[in-house]
Amino acid sequence: GALLILNGPNLNLLGTREPEIYGSATLADVELLATEAATAAGFSASCVQSNHEGVLLDAIHAARGTAVGIIINAGAYTHTSVALRDAIAAVELPTVEVHISNVHQREEFRHHSYLSAVCGTVIVGAGIHGYELAVSYLDKTLN
Ligand code: DQA
Numbered sequence: 001g002a003l004l005i006l007n008g009p010n011l012n013l014l015g016t017r018e019p020e021i022y023g024s025a026t027l028a029d030v031e032l033l034a035t036e037a038a039t040a041a042g043f044s045a046s047c048v049q050s051n052h053e054g055v056l057l058d059a060i061h062a063a064r065g066t067a068v069g070i071i072i073n074a075g076a077y078t079h080t081s082v083a084l085r086d087a088i089a090a091v092e093l094p095t096v097e098v099h100i101s102n103v104h105q106r107e108e109f110r111h112h113s114y115l116s117a118v119c120g121t122v123i124v125g126a127g128i129h130g131y132e133l134a135v136s137y138l139d140k141t142l143n
Contacts, residue, residue, distance in 0.1 A: 003138060005131070007035045008075035009054055014100075019130040021101050024127050034071065034131040038088055041083030041139035045066070053084065060087040068142055070095040071134040078103075078113045089118045094141065096134035099124040 007027065010017060015026035025033075031047040038045035046067070048059045057075065063070055070093050075140050077084055078099070088095050095118070101126030103110040121137055123130040 001142070002044045002046055002066060003016040003038050004039070004059060004063040004067045004070045005047045006056060006059055006070060006072040006074070007031075007047075008053075008073060008077050010052045010075050011073060012049050012051065021106075023100065023127055026141065033128060034135060035133040037132045041135055042143060043135070044137070052120055053081060057083060057087045059071065060084070060091055062138060063093055064091040067093060069093055069138040071098055071131060071138070072096070072115070072119070073098045073100065073131075074115060078115055079109055081114055085114045085118050085134055088115060094121075094138060095119045096137060097124060098122075098130040098134050100130060101125060117129050 012027050015024055016021055024032060027049055035045040035047065050056050072095060074081065074084055097113065097119035098114050104124065123133050126133055
């Protein structure tokens with residue numbers, strides 16, 4: 001089966017964006033790491049990054065019937081988007097929410113996620129290894 005690996009706003013700037021918080025790996029590094037982990041576990045992977053909420057919504061909708069699971073780092077939309085939450089709930093796929101940084105150690109406005117209530121699993125603060133941990137979790141629970 002296929003995994004949808006979804007990255008939201010500003011994650012295209014990984015590697016140069018606040019490296020003291022997000023590290024030096026680029027989005028391409030993250031997508032390669034996640035794809036290799038997925039392939040090793042017998043999944044295929046489809047990676048999408050967008051700065052546009054509607055594109056993220058469309059990708060989630062398209063995952064219904066084509067993917068077996070979703071890994072999502074929704075960036076700042078995590079803290080604002082009821083629409084992403086509703087899309088995740090609608091497609092009824094196992095979904096892992098990933099944050100590179102430990103959002104709970106940061107500003108108060110990052111402590112609440114609209115997505116966590118509908119994502120079965122949440123991984124925060126593991127850096128980019130969070131994406132591999134998410135693949136590993138989906139491997140153990142789906143395969
Ligand atoms: C993030 C945390 C969010 O609060 C922030 O807006 C991001 C990245 C993370 O991966 O740590 O863009 O999702």
